[in-house]
Every structure is written in structure tokens, then in C-alpha cells.
Amino acid sequence: MLPGYESREIAASLSERPLPPHDVFSYPLVETWRDRIWRMLGDFITEEVKAEFVRHPPEYVVSDDLSWLDNLINDVTGEITDIKALTADRLREEYRAFRAGHATRTNDLAQFYHNGLKVLNAAEVEDRARSIFLNGQFKYVTEQRLQDAIDEIDARDPAGGREGRLYYCAREEELFSRAGGAGHYLTYGSEYLYCLGIRVASSLETKKVLTGIGSPTMFVCDIPMIMIQSGTLEEFGGSILEYLFCELVDELEAHAFSPGAGSALSLTQNLPAECIVGHYHPATIHDPLRFA
Structure with a gap:
């Protein structure tokens, strides 16, 4: 993790944090x-x-x-x-706002505290997949295989729930606990990047390379009510x-x-940086894709 923003780190446990503002x-x-x-x-x-x-x-x-x-x-x-x-x-x-957590992997907090959280831009993730999987490290990965994976997933399909979406959980523990079943966001980062990876390389290779990028990071956010559908x-x-x-x-x-009731919500807008309350790095994460 690059240095900076240590003062923005907060307790992972709700019981150890100050109560949220009245609004x-x-x-x-x-x-x-x-x-x-x-x-x-x-x-x-x-x-x-x-x-x-x-x-x-x-x-x-x-x-x-x-x-x-x-x-x-x-x-x-x-x-x-x-x-x-x-x-x-x-x-x-x-x-005024609705508190929720967003899970990702990063080694650079500055991009979030400067620019906020951004909805999925499929083209940006695809370019990132090229830089990770088409750098000569993976013998059988080609641009055609990547394009076939892009076509198969079809992230730009409005019914797919990917392009232009940003996901959160109102109960943060769902993003790292066994009961929540969503620990893959902290374990591997972008779900779209992971899905592309396992189609162009092996599951084992994809997991190895993605877990080597950044650190599991939970952002706690106060989402303005006007942004929630x-x-x-x-x-x-x-x-x-x-x-x-x-x-x-x-x-x-x-x-x-x-357990497993779910508390997910999604936005169709970028979340401004000032809406990020803080971050933490969960110590224990259940990976639902461990044996996948």
C-alpha cells in the first residue's frame, strides 16, 4: 500500500466506531x-x-x-x-445519507480520496485485462481470446447489471463473511476483471495474479439519499x-x-470523494470462489 491517508483508516468493527451522524x-x-x-x-x-x-x-x-x-x-x-x-x-x-460499504483491492488510496468511487467502465477494465494478461506472462492468452471473453460476458448489455453500476452492501460483513458470500470483491478486486481472466487464462493463474495486486480494502460511504433509487x-x-x-x-x-438475507444496493452514478467516510482492511475474508 502506498503511503498516505493513514488518518482516514477506521475500525472494522461497528462497535468500535463512533455512531454515524443523526442524519x-x-x-x-x-x-x-x-x-x-x-x-x-x-x-x-x-x-x-x-x-x-x-x-x-x-x-x-x-x-x-x-x-x-x-x-x-x-x-x-x-x-x-x-x-x-x-x-x-x-x-x-x-x-441525508445512507451508510454502506464498497469492497475492492487497491494499493493506492489517493485515487479514491481524490476522485471518489466510479461506476464500471467496461472499456477501462478491458484495457486493464490486456495489461495484466497480454503481457507475455500467459502463454496461451491472445487478443482474440480476450475479445471472445468480452463478447461472451457482454458487460455493456443493460440487463447484465455491470456497465455503469457501482455496488455496495449496507451490512459490510456480507463483503467478507462466509454468510455474506461476497468476499471475492476483496479477494480479487473487480468482478468483471476476474470473469475476463478466468476465460483467457486458467482459474488458478487468474487468482494468483489478481491476489498479488493491491490489498483488500473496504470503503465506508455515506451515500446521499438523492442518489438512491x-x-x-x-x-x-x-x-x-x-x-x-x-x-x-x-x-x-x-x-x-x-445470514444470507442480503443488503446489496447499486448506484448508476459516481460517488463523490467527500462521501467516503473512511476505509479499513479486513483481517479475515471468506473467499466464495476458493474452490472454483
Whole structure:
């Protein structure tokens, strides 16, 4: 790692960090938002609504379809609402930013603290693949093989979810834990670069060369709410409400924070450098592609 920005390194453990500012939403820190969300939605989710839920819990309390809650609100208060959309709107009103982690490999922090985090530019990654795999080190790698790999993956296809996207996790541990299953970003860096590599060279060769580049680095970011799509906030709103209501009844268990539940989100814009809170280098990383 090149010297510099040592003062921006933060603790890997949430319990060892200062709490985020009051206007920053941190999904895994339930204690910072539990009461606040109840108050935020109190005009629709009244004490009577909660009491009726406790008396007669729905058969299915799920985050993706909140019709169970819309119906409950209507039965108790007479109000008709789309509580998931309402929650997303109010999260945007209540909080300035959404905290999440972005995982990568680098030996130069300056490029991030100067220029921010950038969405995938497929051409740039392909040129990087050329510099890594077409430098004579790999006997059977050719430009044609690389072009065939580019065509096969088709990163520019809007349905592919690669070009012009930048991915984060609201629960950082998903990016290095076994349960999260996303440790390959810290282990090998760019997923697109890895996918190109294993198509032009062997899996073993690709892993060896990519793990020799940079160090596993997690950037903790406060993403402005205006940059997050409404659908994404609705998904998190559903998970929040599922969790809160399941807390009301001992026999219910929320899926939202269970291992493997997922908390990924993506942006279609570059994240400005001033939105990076800090970074750390995870000491232990589970590689889901270890035996691939």
C-alpha cells in the first residue's frame, strides 16, 4: 500500500466506531433507528395497529409484499396506503445519507480520496485485462481470446447489471463473511476483471495474479439519499418493517438480518470523494470462489 491517508483508516468493527451522524441511516445499527422509524410512520402505524398485529399476527410477515401491513392499517384506521412506498419517501425526508460499504483491492488510496468511487467502465477494465494478461506472462492468452471473453460476458448489455453500476452492501460483513458470500470483491478486486481472466487464462493463474495486486480494502460511504433509487429504498423499507413487526411477537423471527438475507444496493452514478467516510482492511475474508 502506498503511503498516505493513514488518518482516514477506521475500525472494522461497528462497535468500535463512533455512531454515524443523526442524519445518516445505518441499516445494521437497529438501535439508532428503531424508535425513530416508529415515530416517522406513527400517523399510519398507530399504537392500535401494532396492538392488533400482536393480537392477530398475519400468517406471513414478509418484506417483499407488505399487503399484510397495508390491509392491517386499513382494517384498523380506515386509511388506504402503500406503506412500502411511504416508508421509502419518509426515509428520504428523514435522512441525508445512507451508510454502506464498497469492497475492492487497491494499493493506492489517493485515487479514491481524490476522485471518489466510479461506476464500471467496461472499456477501462478491458484495457486493464490486456495489461495484466497480454503481457507475455500467459502463454496461451491472445487478443482474440480476450475479445471472445468480452463478447461472451457482454458487460455493456443493460440487463447484465455491470456497465455503469457501482455496488455496495449496507451490512459490510456480507463483503467478507462466509454468510455474506461476497468476499471475492476483496479477494480479487473487480468482478468483471476476474470473469475476463478466468476465460483467457486458467482459474488458478487468474487468482494468483489478481491476489498479488493491491490489498483488500473496504470503503465506508455515506451515500446521499438523492442518489438512491426509490425501488431500492422500498426494498430496505420492507425489510425494516418486517423486522420491527417481528420484534413485537416473541414467536416471530424476521428474515431481514438472518445470514444470507442480503443488503446489496447499486448506484448508476459516481460517488463523490467527500462521501467516503473512511476505509479499513479486513483481517479475515471468506473467499466464495476458493474452490472454483
